[in-house]
Amino acid sequence: MWTVQWLALGSVLGSAIALTPEQLISAPRRGNAIPNPSGKVALFSTSQYSFDTHSSSSWWSLIDIRSGETAQLTNDSNVSELTWLGSSDSGLLYINSTNADIPGGVELWIADANNFANSRYKAASLAAPFSGLKPAVTKSGDIKFLVYAQSYGNGTAYNEELVSTPLSSARIYDSIYARHWDSWLPTTFNAVFSGTLKKKAAKRYALAGPLKNLVSNIKNLESPYPPFGGSSDYDISPNGKWAAFKSKAPELPRANNTASYIYLVPHDGSKEAEAINGPGSPGTPEGVKGDSSSPVFSPDSKHIAYLQMTDISYEADRRTVYVYKIGSDKTISTLAKDWDRSPDTIKWTADGETLVLATEDLGRERLFTLPVDAEDDYKPSNFTDSGSATAFYSLPECPKKGVTGTLLSANEVDPGLKGLSSKDFDEFYYEGNWTDIHAWIIYPTGFDKSKSYPLLYYIHGGPQGSWADSWSTRWNYKVWADQGYVVVAPNPTGSTGFGDKLTDAIQNNWGSYPYDDLVKGWEYVRDTFDFIDTDNGVAAGASYGGFMVNWIQGNPLGRKFKALVSHDGTFVADSKISTDELWFIEHDFNGTFWANRDNYRRWDPSAPEHILQFDTPMLLIHSSKDYRLPVSDGLALFNVLQERGVPSRFLNFPDENHWVVNQENSLVWHQQVLGWINRYSGVGEKNPNAVSLDDTIVPVVDFNP
Incomplete structure (x- = not known):
């Protein structure tokens, strides 16, 4: 039995001050704690926004893994992507986000953690805004590395600051996928580049030759894949010989499928990249055609582990673990094929005998172990439980299995987060439409079960998604609860982490099973919790949750709430065809828009019979750069709503996409959302510190007579 210790920077909670939107948004945001080779110290980044200066600051720190003591390494805002070098306990490589010689470029720097300011030096000047640094130190001492940037078709890296402005703003498209998420597709594309640093004069490292584009020589390849792809879409082998990357299937239309492959290519680009699990590859598992992700090399550089979905048109299909053997036989092994969970990330242990998986499970992101020789019926075991693991690393010392302690808790060191406590949330199950449904319950600061608090009914997006035991600066349970509510966040039909059957049952059932689950959940809350006031309750949801709030408005459950909030939800059934990812709607509604129109219209919030029921005050938020769910x-x-005389307000952000991430915009979002529900629930009258619409910090446009 192997054992391993894992390091994570936690935000375990505990104290008693109400959490305000300003405190949430301006609290320090810490990155992953990356341990050095000996496992004695770890690096982590911190950024923080100030509403006083309306600007952000950032810095890097070291944390002692045994004591938890921290010390600032540097507050140079140009330092990014710091990483340890090979077996050196103090050697560092990082990207400097500016370039002294090339506008829009970046630089690679070397430093020593023991004397960062005086030891650092520039090792390479890169002519474009490269990011996603991944190094590997070879036995000879060379530093092989991968980075990515936008690329022209000829393989040259794209630098926006060096490009002249075109005379015309026209865009011309000959294929669908003209725009995606929040951008119109350009003629450039993401590409992975390889490079090598060698020791030269004074034993300092310098770039050995130009970077090599590993993607551009095959038409239609792109990696990392936008909009969410990053360095997890590619990997470099520990021996520096190979690179692996994910790309959408180049031979298929991008808007109609989720198919993607893992490509293997020599680090020096001496051979063309090869799709190890493509349709023509000898080891490709039969019938497996969906999205591939998270390629990661084994410690001995002989295998690649990756995740892949089976269905070619289902973005929420279950991921299965595969291991590819590099060499002449090119075999692919399938691990724990029957396991009814969908891993998100994957890593090897140092001995190469076990994989560790971060996997959504029962409302949490848990870590599971999986032997590399596991059979189809093997069930991985978890060694974390509460909370959600967002990053994990293996340490060389392994005193015992599992989490042994907490090194740093945000609520203990950040004054603005002292209102967070593990006592503020709980969970329960209730009988839904066809199975038991899980729900979280979150209490306000100073909660007293002998008192009564209005219900805030939280409806998650996806629709294949879930509410989890996790922390977020968007839709943070505690910020809403601390206005004076008890938040109930159910995981109805369509939710992930509870097995394929619950997730998949929402297909072509957007307004049936999940709506029934929400109705039954509301009834359960009404009949079970004396401290929850459902008569003055409110409901809110985003994305699919926004659709469901729109659906609720036109159905009987809508009359149970004093106010509703819908963020980026669909309304007119036929407008779904204007989305970017057609595979999504064609999967969830069982076919194309023209051949299966009845399916699209079956759950139509804009149908007259639903509009005639509209009566509950409603706040709508929709941003102009949301191309998945267009602002129209x-x-x-x-x-x-306005023509029907229903009290309503429209909040628009012209510079945001499906999410509101700019700090100043986020503050306005919270002020409007919380002010809206507080006005109608009565919370504003009971809590003098609650957010009020009277405190609006931007002008309101109203031309009604």
């Missing part, structure tokens, strides 16, 4: 749907619903 939000405007259409606002028009209907």
